[in-house]
Amino acid sequence: MTAQVQAKQTTYQAATNATEARALADQLMTAMSDLLGVIEQETELVRAGELREAMAFGPRKTELSRHYVAGVGRLKASQTFMQAQAPELLAALHRHHDAFRAMLKVNLTVLATAHSISEKIVRGVNAEVQRRNIPNTYTANGRRAAPTSRQLTPLTISRSL
Template identity: 70%
Template sequence: MNQHPSRQPAPAAKTAPSTASTPAEARKLAEELMDVMSDLLGIIERETELVRAGKIREAMAFEPQKAETSRRYVTAVTRVKASHQYLAKAAPDLLATLRRHHDTFRALLQVNLTVLATAHAVSESIVRGVNAEIQRRNIPNTYGASGRRVNPTARHLTPLAVSRSL
């Protein structure tokens, strides 16, 4: 009799990534990684163009495709790392080509991250500016008995609400 009927068996351990052991497997692994990087770069470049054009909603539509391609990229990189020793011995030129391609990939990814960071900073600046203007208009412009301007209290501040669904 099972003492803990609600317990489920532990999930099976993840299998180790397959490693390349022949030149053909090494080439296939390298091609797979380069294809995934190219696919991901294509998505990222379209996203970057849309964000630069201010079309954030359209850029967000790429998120599911980008997530799936990123998952494939991580899987391919894991397989290459597992095969690193073999690649270094049997195909050092292929490994060098992968490194160059990956360096280019990282540089283009950095451009995308810069564009996204800029868009974030601009939108944050706009929201802060709108909030400051709202607060300025809501604060009474009065003077105290000493003839100096009275500093507003918390009751004079109005919170800003932003709807992300629009």
């Protein structure tokens, strides 16, 4: 299994001249820009509560992520050449990637917030359902009766929107 993984990692062709290095940088910047555009749209939709519409970006994000990962693989394979022959191009890629990473962080924060809010809503609904299912009785000692497993009913939800 590790031989297959190693074989996959070395399948990226390194840039060997300035033209290939420039094409690689353009490909990677385009992939980051396209992916960033989709992520920004998704972030805005999630902020607006349009989760179903935001989920529609999944296949496009997957495709663009594949292009991005392929570009990063080629960049890693070309690292030595680019440091020696095109350091300004490598610096530009690093700057572009820093902006890309910052926007990803915003997107992940928005998604985590939406997840947290939806989880709190589901837990609140579950607590209310459970509270209504538990009989309001007291024991002989005057304490509230603890619910039995028969009285607690699980909340069933569908994860698909």
